[in-house]
Amino acid sequence: MDPVTHEDDLDLPPLHPDDMPPQLQEALRRMSARGEGPVVDMATGAVVAREGRLVTDAPSDASQARVRRIYDGYAGLYAPSVVAEAAALLDGYLATAEQHGLDQKAADDGGWLALAAAEAVARRYGRPQDERTSAELNQLGRALTAALTAEGLEVVPTPVRMGVGVAPVPGGPRWGTDGGLAVALYADSGWELMVNALRTTSYTIHAPATVAGASEVAQLVHAVLRGDAADPFRRAR
Template identity: 55%
Template sequence: MEAPPSTQSIDKVSALYNGRRALYAPSVIAEAARLLDALFETAERHGHTRTSDHIGELATAAADATASKHRGPKEHRQAAEIHELHRELTQAFTEEGLTTTRCHVRLGVAVEPLSDGPRWVGRTGLAVALYTNSGWELMVNTSRTRVFTIYAPATAEGAREVAAIVHSILRGTLPDPFRADAR
């Protein structure tokens, strides 16, 4: 079993990701933090300390490298893989207690808003799409919308993390990325 990342690295990676116009699954944050820990260990073997000013870019390198790994597939996904991931996402939304609804986004899975949560364009909820060449993409469930990438693995576990993020936005416990003051 892989060792958990250090709190210091989680904090550094989280601070970097929080300043970006995207959302990051907990597993991606942990993966980037573990990479940062490994980079710091290597730097320390070469006489640098974790607090050295001249190695501050290691956190950016770890965050960027990990995010790019989850931005999209190396090769285009086949229709069967997209269908399976949509099925996993639909199941994950259901497990989160969310209600799926008709989707206005191409290749997306949509959920209704919660009665006490934020609203978009009347009573519209959110949708998540996954394409042949993309990662998870969050949108308002309308035909014209802004898009926010959710960096998460394209796996069943990643679908569960995406569903949890969407649920948190619908509950209002995560900032609404579609609001101007959110980012």
């Protein structure tokens, strides 16, 4: 006779919030918004919802604001997708802390969790673990040129090695003798923003080295050229 297997003996995988029906997702959000702490998966002990949000929802506004404040204190530029990724990691840190009986304020009273999340994600978009190939660099260079053009910016020659020059925009700030900026991506670097000149300081644009990341880079460069974003060259003086 085959042994009888009880439901309690089954090694079932945890149910991911995204796999739940919409009605259950909304119920979990409401339960977690009551101020009684996070909603926990009884089978695994994992937090599935907190403060009216599923753990798989978009990053919380509070965590995004905290990450932005940290990045605003640095000289580099940070793409929106990087801010969102760091905020999601911070939300995960806070959910784990709540799982261990700590509320958010006690868990990150000194801001160390927010700083750890921001810096861990930023490091992913600086120097790569493996050097990029020539084919990858060529593809991303073409993607950057296309993205800058799509932003309505004028791509110009540059003395910056492997760089793409960008002309200044009317009414915007100017740098150096040419007035514009340049962006470069190397085999062992992230996206780098420079003055369009032979001798220049560079600042990392933390963004994915992908076609989508190139679009974010172009948008950030456009914001600097308009004067709408913090100018790393002037803030470093």
